[in-house]
Every structure is written in structure tokens, then in C-alpha cells.
Amino acid sequence: MKKSYLLVLVALSFLSCDKESNPLFRIVFNPVTISVSPTMSAFEEHSFLVSVKTNFKNTFDANGISPDSIKYIRPISARLTTIFEGDLDFVRAMSIRVCPIGSSNVNNCGMEAFWRDPVPDNVNSRIDLVNSNINDIQDFVLHEDVELQIVFERLWRNPDRIFDIQVGVEFGVW
Secondary structure: OHHHHHHHHHHHHHHHOOOOOOOOEEEEOOOEEEEEOOOOOOOOOEEEEEEEEOOHHHHHHHHOOOHHHOOOEEEEEEEEEEEOOOOOOOEEEEEEEEEOOOOOOOOOOOEEEEEEOOOOOOOOOEEEOEEOOOOOOHHHHOOOEEEEEEEEEEEOOOOOOOEEEEEEEEEEEO
């Protein structure tokens, strides 16, 4: 009987021990700003391609880890926040893709890292996105400069005025 309790205890400790649940550290891209206006049609997809500094070298150096020694990089969080006044309730579905420098904004580029479909009601000035199910995005993230493609795939309506939106993204390193 004691052996069975011991066996159950050992099994539970192995099942509850998940060393990969938390990243070693995070790579936080410099925030980017996009502008929306009432001229955006609710019947079309709208995408913005913005260059961004990844700060990956400084982040790796600060954590004392070489990029060659990591297992993978995955999306952690993304947020859109209006600057000053503006309401994001016009967004119905959206995504953020990480793309190599020099990508075209005509088609989807790179790899989708974050999405939200549908965007919840009454988001007001902030939308938190969901991480895409990506096993590893380091081929796109481990560059000093990349481009973020912010795609408003579907809108409930057009924005009610011109305003700026700050976009921030973070990736976890395992």
C-alpha cells in the first residue's frame, strides 16, 4: 500500500513539473504607431506594414544567453492601445504578422503571431490579442529589424475619426 502511494506521488510530481511553461526571458519589440481614419471602408481588409526594432541582441546580452543555445521563440502577448482619444470598437477581426524587412504589404507576409476573431464587444481603447499556435518563430524574430503587418481583416464599421494606435508585441524565449 505504501508503495502505491509513493508511486502515485512520484507520478504526480512528474506530471505537474513543466519546466517549459515559463520562458527564460522575453523579447519586447519597440512599440509602433499606426493611424486609422474614417476613410477606412468596413467592406475591405486594411493592413499596415511597419518597420520595428526587435532589440534581440541587447536582450540576449542582458540575459547572458547566446541565440544559438535556445530551443525556440514563441509569441507571448500583443496589445493595441489608442493614443489620446479613440475607440477600437470598429474592429471585428484582426491579426499581426512578423515579416522580414522588405516585405510587400499587398499580400500576407511572414508568419501570423497574434490574432483576435471576433474582437470582444466594448473594447474601448485597448485590444489584447491571442497568441497564434506557433512552435517556433525565431527565424523571423532574431533580426535587429523586422516588419510587423497589422491586418484589420474585418470591421464592424469605419472608425469615427482619425486617431493613432500604439502596437506592442512580446515574444518568449525558451
